[in-house]
Amino acid sequence: MAGIIGKKIGMTNIFQTDEASTKQVACTLLQVGPCVVTQVKTKETDGYNALQIAFGEKKEKNTSKAMLNHFKKANTTPKHRLVEFKSFEVGKYQLGDVINVNDIFNEGDVVNVIGTSKGKGFQGVVKRHGFSGVGGSTHGQHDRQRHPGSVGASSFPSRVFPGLRMAGRTGGKRVKTQNLKVLKVMSEQGLILVSGSVPGANNSYVLIEK
Amino acid sequence: MNELMKLVEAEYANVRANYPNFKAGDTINVHVKISEGDANKVRIQQFKGVVIQRKNTNTNGETFTVRKVSNGVGVERIFPILSPNIDKIELVKQGQVRRARLYYMRGKSGKAARIKEKKSHA
Numbered sequence: 001m002a003g004i005i006g007k008k009i010g011m012t013n014i015f016q017t018d019e020a021s022t023k024q025v026a027c028t029l030l031q032v033g034p035c036v037v038t039q040v041k042t043k044e045t046d047g048y049n050a051l052q053i054a055f056g057e058k059k060e061k062n063t064s065k066a067m068l069n070h071f072k073k074a075n076t077t078p079k080h081r082l083v084e085f086k087s088f089e090v091g092k093y094q095l096g097d098v099i100n101v102n103d104i105f106n107e108g109d110v111v112n113v114i115g116t117s118k119g120k121g122f123q124g125v126v127k128r129h130g131f132s133g134v135g136g137s138t139h140g141q142h143d144r145q146r147h148p149g150s151v152g153a154s155s156f157p158s159r160v161f162p163g164l165r166m167a168g169r170t171g172g173k174r175v176k177t178q179n180l181k182v183l184k185v186m187s188e189q190g191l192i193l194v195s196g197s198v199p200g201a202n203n204s205y206v207l208i209e210k
Numbered sequence: 211m212n213e214l215m216k217l218v219e220a221e222y223a224n225v226r227a228n229y230p231n232f233k234a235g236d237t238i239n240v241h242v243k244i245s246e247g248d249a250n251k252v253r254i255q256q257f258k259g260v261v262i263q264r265k266n267t268n269t270n271g272e273t274f275t276v277r278k279v280s281n282g283v284g285v286e287r288i289f290p291i292l293s294p295n296i297d298k299i300e301l302v303k304q305g306q307v308r309r310a311r312l313y314y315m316r317g318k319s320g321k322a323a324r325i326k327e328k329k330s331h332a
Contacts, residue, residue: 011213012215012271013270014221014292015222017294022294024293029212029215029218122245184218189214189217190220191214191217193218
């Protein structure tokens with residue numbers, strides 16, 4: 001498994017024809033790389049093997065001196081996102097190497113995409129946990145169609161169990177979508193088209209692992 | 211739309227270019243490919259009717275709805291405009307309408323369901 005940093009561009013759909021049928025497939029366009037290797041961690045120096053790669057241009061004035069020098073070591077400009085991947089082949093990439101789309105992805109690959117989901121604010125249990133609500137507004141129900149129901153019972157246990165699903169902040173969390181098919185690789189522009197949706201808003205950073 | 215997204219959707223530009231420019235209110239004849247049994251056996255079926263709406267225009271997801279009255283029963287078909295199953299589209303008649311979505315056609319029949327033909331200014 002290897003991984004790379006990218007950006008969600010947006011969604012569209014394409015038509016796919018195989019022997020039996022034609023399907024309209026919803027898909028997401030991702031800008032992938034080019035990523036720069038900014039640090040190579042090895043078992044001798046760090047206790048484990050990993051690659052730190054960087055993506056997304058950043059202004060020099062918004063970068064701390066410590067980070068500026070870190071990028072200088074890799075002979076590159078300041079970048080927004082730095083992510084460590086443990087899954088790369090050891091010794092394949094050196095400090096300052098550039099990883100492109102076609103180094104990792106081929107058409108037909110199955111990938112996982114990790115992103116930060118859109119924040120939904122404070123939401124009730126129906127939206128947040130998929131509770132079905134009360135189910136009706138008659139038979140003595142009043143003002144409680146989307147309520148969670150009883151949480152702590154009476155004499156036993158007479159308390160609320162820790163971790164009980166309740167209302168609260170929803171979204172804005174790291175989410176992984178698994179098993180998305182790579183429908184198309186456009187290596188010139190550094191784009192890939194994956195089937196289905198990926199977490200997060202357009203123009204947000206995502207990690208793509210294969 | 212994002213410039214990069216246009217690159218992906220540009221692939222279908224020639225499909226769109228093959229079709230006449232039709233709007234809600236126009237009468238069109240859609241030639242639909244229908245495969246019977248295996249994929250090699252394909253025949254063409256025609257669906258002629260009034261376009262009552264075009265949705266999600268200028269995206270890959272664009273669809274249009276064609277309505278006709280068949281044996282006294284109203285029939286509506288929704289086609290994705292980029293569908294490979296559409297053989298061709300003929301523009302039969304241009305209609306003069308004031309709305310983009312002709313949902314009011316659903317409640318009308320007979321003489322009330324007529325659409326004024328567009329006067330050509332040529």
